[in-house]
Amino acid sequence: MKNKSVLITGLGVISAAGNTLSDTLENFRRGSSRSGPVTLFETTLPYPVFEVGIIPAPFLTESQRTLRLALCAVAEALHDAGLEDDLSGYRAGIAMGTTVACQLNDLDFYKSCRDTGAAPMDPVDLYVKGNIAEFISRRYKTSGPSLTVVNACSSGADAIGAALSWLKNGICDIALAGGADELNRVPLCGFGSLGIVSHEVCRPFDRDRKGLNLGEGAGVLVLETENSAEKRGRAPGLCLTGYGSASDSYHLTAPRPDGAGLEASILRALADSDIQSDEISFVNAHGTATPDNDVVEGNVLGRLFGSGLNMLSTKGYTGHTLGAAGGVEAVFSAAALREGWIPSSAGFRNRDERIPLMPVREITNITGDYALSTSLAFGGNNAALVIGRRQRA
Amino acid sequence: MNILGTGIVFTRGQGMDSFERALLEGWRGPGTVASPPSIHKERRAYLVEQGALSDRAMLKKMRRADKLSKMAVIAASEALGNSTVKDMNRKKTGIIAATALGAHVTTFDFLDDILEYGEASVSPTTFSNSVHNAAASYISSVLGIEGPTLTITDFFFSFHNALQLAQLWLREKRCDYVLAGVAEQYGSVQAYVHDTKLTAAPDGRIRPFNFNPSFQVPGEGSVFFLLSHNDADKALCAVHDVLVDNGGGDVLRRDLDVIDADGLLADESPYLKTLSEDVPVASYTPLFGSIMSGSAFTCAAGVRMLEKQMIYASPVKENPHRLNIAGETRSCLIELIRCIRYNCYGKKAVVYLRKK
Numbered sequence: 001m002k003n004k005s006v007l008i009t010g011l012g013v014i015s016a017a018g019n020t021l022s023d024t025l026e027n028f029r030r031g032s033s034r035s036g037p038v039t040l041f042e043t044t045l046p047y048p049v050f051e052v053g054i055i056p057a058p059f060l061t062e063s064q065r066t067l068r069l070a071l072c073a074v075a076e077a078l079h080d081a082g083l084e085d086d087l088s089g090y091r092a093g094i095a096m097g098t099t100v101a102c103q104l105n106d107l108d109f110y111k112s113c114r115d116t117g118a119a120p121m122d123p124v125d126l127y128v129k130g131n132i133a134e135f136i137s138r139r140y141k142t143s144g145p146s147l148t149v150v151n152a153c154s155s156g157a158d159a160i161g162a163a164l165s166w167l168k169n170g171i172c173d174i175a176l177a178g179g180a181d182e183l184n185r186v187p188l189c190g191f192g193s194l195g196i197v198s199h200e201v202c203r204p205f206d207r208d209r210k211g212l213n214l215g216e217g218a219g220v221l222v223l224e225t226e227n228s229a230e231k232r233g234r235a236p237g238l239c240l241t242g243y244g245s246a247s248d249s250y251h252l253t254a255p256r257p258d259g260a261g262l263e264a265s266i267l268r269a270l271a272d273s274d275i276q277s278d279e280i281s282f283v284n285a286h287g288t289a290t291p292d293n294d295v296v297e298g299n300v301l302g303r304l305f306g307s308g309l310n311m312l313s314t315k316g317y318t319g320h321t322l323g324a325a326g327g328v329e330a331v332f333s334a335a336a337l338r339e340g341w342i343p344s345s346a347g348f349r350n351r352d353e354r355i356p357l358m359p360v361r362e363i364t365n366i367t368g369d370y371a372l373s374t375s376l377a378f379g380g381n382n383a384a385l386v387i388g389r390r391q392r393a
Numbered sequence: 394m395n396i397l398g399t400g401i402v403f404t405r406g407q408g409m410d411s412f413e414r415a416l417l418e419g420w421r422g423p424g425t426v427a428s429p430p431s432i433h434k435e436r437r438a439y440l441v442e443q444g445a446l447s448d449r450a451m452l453k454k455m456r457r458a459d460k461l462s463k464m465a466v467i468a469a470s471e472a473l474g475n476s477t478v479k480d481m482n483r484k485k486t487g488i489i490a491a492t493a494l495g496a497h498v499t500t501f502d503f504l505d506d507i508l509e510y511g512e513a514s515v516s517p518t519t520f521s522n523s524v525h526n527a528a529a530s531y532i533s534s535v536l537g538i539e540g541p542t543l544t545i546t547d548f549f550f551s552f553h554n555a556l557q558l559a560q561l562w563l564r565e566k567r568c569d570y571v572l573a574g575v576a577e578q579y580g581s582v583q584a585y586v587h588d589t590k591l592t593a594a595p596d597g598r599i600r601p602f603n604f605n606p607s608f609q610v611p612g613e614g615s616v617f618f619l620l621s622h623n624d625a626d627k628a629l630c631a632v633h634d635v636l637v638d639n640g641g642g643d644v645l646r647r648d649l650d651v652i653d654a655d656g657l658l659a660d661e662s663p664y665l666k667t668l669s670e671d672v673p674v675a676s677y678t679p680l681f682g683s684i685m686s687g688s689a690f691t692c693a694a695g696v697r698m699l700e701k702q703m704i705y706a707s708p709v710k711e712n713p714h715r716l717n718i719a720g721e722t723r724s725c726l727i728e729l730i731r732c733i734r735y736n737c738y739g740k741k742a743v744v745y746l747r748k749k
Contacts, residue, residue: 044512102525102546103500104582110504113582114429124586128737131548138738145637147554150495150525150546158543165561186503189512190520245541245567247488247533253521261539264484268567378521379530381542 004390006167008238009224010081012073012178013331015217015324016050017317020076021335024317028343029363033317035201035213040065040183047197049183050215050319064130065216066101069324070180073218073331074136077176081222082234086141090228093144093172094133095163096220097155097179099323101132102148105186132180144172149323153286154245154377155179156219156326157385161243163223173228178327180218187322188214194253196290202320203347204287204313205294205359212288215319219328238334241275241370241388244268248380255292255376259300262382266304266372269384273370277304280386281368282342284333286376287313287359288320289347293376295354301374302356310366312359316346326375326383333371334387341365394560395628395749397478398619399696400471400574402446402464403681404439404612408471413697415680417722420708422597423610423682429581434588437597438579439612439682454535457518458527459499461615465490465528465576466535468615472572473536476619477627487540487568489559490529491551491575493685495544498580499523528576540568549657549736551575552689556620556635556744563622574617575686584611587683591656599683600711601654601676602718604665609656612682616689618696625749630699633729633745645745648727649704649719650674651691653734655683663735668716672731675719679709688734688744695730695746702727702748 011021016034018024027034035048052069059072078085104127112119129135137146145166149159156179163177191197191214198211223240246264248256255262270277283305285297301311314332321328336342345359375383401407404423405415415421423437446452446463451470455462469488473481500523506515521527526544533542541562547554552575559571587593587609594600594608620632633645650668654661655678668674681690698704706722732744 099525102495103523104494104497105500105504107504107507110501110582111508113585114501114505114508117429117434117585119585121586121589124590128548131546134547143638145554145557146547147558148546150544151529151542152524152526162543162558165558165565165567169561169564171557171561185507185512186500186520186523189507189515190503190517190523192513193515193517193520195517245543246484247530247539247542249483249533249537249539251534252527252530253517264539377526378524379526379542380533381526381530 004239004241004388005226006164006240007224007226007229007236008221008240008334009229009234009236010077010222011331011334012077013219013328014052014069014072015318015321015328016052016215019056025335031344033346041185043185045188045192046199048201048213050213051183052216063126065182066098066180067130067135069182069218070132073220074176077220077222088141090174091144091172092142092174093166094137094142094146095159095175095177096132097149097159097323097326098132098181099152099155100181100184101130102150151381152378153322154326154375154381154383155323157375157383158245160221160330160385161245161383164240164243167223167225173225175223176220177223178220179324181216181322181324183214183216201347202289202315204289204315204345205298205355206348207350207352209289211290213319215321217318217321217324217328219324219331221330237390238338239388239390242269242272242386244272244384246382250380253378255296257296259296261380262297262300262376265382266384269386273386275370280305280370280372281366282310282371284329284373285311285313286374287315289315297376298355298357307357309357310360310364311357312342312345329373330385333373337371337387337389394563394620394622394632395625396618396630396632396696397621397624397627398472398476399693400468400475400617401693402441402468403614404441407445407467409475409697412693416694416705420679436584437610439610440579441614451535455531458531459496459522461496461576461578462528462531464615466531468574469532469572469617470536472617472619478624481570483537484539485569486538487562487571488529488532488538488542489555489571489573490544491555491686492546492577493548493551494577495525495546496523496527498578501582549685549734550637550742551686553635553637553742556632559620569623570619570621572617573620574615575689576615577613577684577686579611579613587611591659598709599655599679600709601652601678602712602714602716604661607656607659607661609683612684614681616693628749629696630749631747633747636743638740645729647672647729647731649730651695651730651732652676653678653688653691655687657683657685658735658737663739665714667733670717673717673719675707677708688732691732692744695732699727699746699748
């Protein structure tokens with residue numbers, strides 16, 4: 001009996017690839033990629049980024065951009081799940097990953113505080129009220145656990161993993177889980193200083209890749225126990241079957257060259273799902289397009305799944321959305337499994353001889369029952385999620 | 394879930410023996426903090442002396458780390474050293490680091506870089522240390538831990554959420570052991586926010602039983618616990634339950650209530666509602682300062698009390714509400730301790746600690 005007790009009853013996503021899941025899938029079909037210069041704040045840095053175009057008006061009530069993005073994805077996921085805006089009648093939990101929303105990094109506030117010893121408190125109030133999980137919990141009146149995961153670039157995947165544990169252990173019946181992050185000056189400068197941001201549009205797994213592009217967005221899954229979904233009359237076709245996480249125990253910014261941490265996290269997610277590696281129909285890789293990440297990740301995936309694996313990175317459509325990435329890519333993986341196809345891996349042209357497999361270069365039909373989504377983080381954490389089809393279409 | 398080891402770094406030293414000495418010796422005034430030139434004000438806080446972070450062999454592996462990460466690594470290492478567990482499988486050991494404010498001091502250092510040198514000339518070292526999960530990453534690399542490594546931030550309930558998740562990881566056998574704890578660093582911006590929004594204790598004394606008005610003195614430090622379902626014979630005590638925002642909930646029969654009242658809520662009266670005349674109440678916040686994730690420090694005191702079967706006197710005993718305060722240090726049989734924290738939305742989190 002495969003482990004299919006935690007169901008995915010709703011999906012919501014916003015990124016440069018689209019404001020909704022259907023927009024996104026349409027863009028994936030067209031293979032269009034929307035990068036450009038930074039417009040959200042003034043900067044001297046010339047890197048292309050992937051900004052969300054226009055956030056829909058109903059979500060502009062919040063001042064924090066990350067919260068706007070999160071609310072947009074949550075609303076779509078709840079609608080997809082057939083749930084209302086008031087979750088007080090359910091035992092519902094919130095697990096969200098982020099990087100930017102957990103920091104008080106308002107430059108004007110800090111400069112004023114530093115130079116004059118005083119500053120208006122508005123940015124502090126926004127920060128204190130803006131803990132992302134706590135905020136969503138208050139907004140939707142949930143009574144279950146709320147957890148904000150700040151595990152750098154694996155935050156979204158780790159948040160989904162935490163929610164899986166809650167549901168399997170009866171802590172709650174429904175969980176909104178994923179990640180959200182806005183494009184922000186601090187990581188743009190920081191990643192730039194590390195020399196891993198490309199001046200061109202990113203090219204994951206390509207021989208000539210020159211680094212990542214930053215993006216922004218939010219991706220949220222509604223996860224639910226079988227009992228809860230059944231009571232609500234929902235019979236979704238997707239489930240979250242496994243989560244694995246392991247640390248490189250190696251370096252603050254560089255991935256461990258042998259990829260042992262990533263491999264351990266994938267094996268744990270497969271074991272959690274009670275499946276073998278040959279049951280994975282495709283992998284939505286982290287694929288940031290940095291030289292180091294893609295070599296390490298490509299070699300681990302080649303080792304575990306063989307060179308014929310259907311693999312892609314969606315960073316060529318969204319940029320690297322940091323704490324949102326795990327959530328956004330989990331939504332993409334689930335949708336691809338439901339739709340039966342994956343898009344071409346945008347930006348890839350030439351094979352890198354150091355990587356034993358290539359991402360897909362065209363829309364590719366998939367027939368299997370399981371998808372894997374991987375996340376590698378600053379600090380050396382690795383996370384893997386396995387999403388399954390409950391029944392064949 | 395058993396607690397097999399506890400490690401602490403706080404204003405009066407590192408290690409549980411230092412903490413016990415502080416519990417026995419009682420209250421001491423906070424130190425004076427050098428403020429930036431723009432701030433014409435003397436501030437007081439319970440800070441960890443840089444010299445106290447003295448494990449050179451360990452710190453050699455993290456020379457570029459900030460103070461927050463150094464405190465966290467030392468506390469986590471102390472938790473391992475405080476336990477008698479041998480041959481721990483480090484691939485099956487996880488880390489959950491909880492923090493309310495994270496590396497905010499290093500984040501502001503990074504903003505200094507942007508302001509002083511421009512966006513293109515910032516320090517990559519400062520940036521990488523400003524990322525919230527840097528401390529957990531250092532714990533993993535310095536101590537050779539290869540299991541799941543997670544950082545979470547939930548302000549007042551950060552520690553409680555870490556404990557809850559650790560319980561699940563152990564129950565699911567995702568890990569055999571989990572190092573769960575907190576780390577917080579004092580900074581001048583935080584102090585400014587405290588000054589603006591809260592009331593600083595005029596004489597440096599947190600009055601945990603005053604409730605309204607409340608008085609705060611910022612603190613910093615780190616506490617980690619080694620948790621497991623294994624090695625019950627080596628346990629210092631057990632985490633009987635962790636309840637976050639459970640409304641009324643069932644209140645268990647216990648021997649002591651320990652409250653985290655520390656002046657970080659302008660009105661701490663909700664604590665009054667939850668206390669009972671029959672159960673003595675203590676608070677040790679005046680020893681380590683006002684820290685959003687300070688519940689971990691309170692739990693460290695609880696662990697030592699269960700281990701030694703001793704209740705330590707509350708260091709500040711002002712008692713305007715005539716509570717049944719644990720006023721003297723005394724030996725006694727203790728089976729269960731309830732540790733209580735309220736947040737700014739009036740929600741409550743509770744950790745029950747049980748004798749092994």
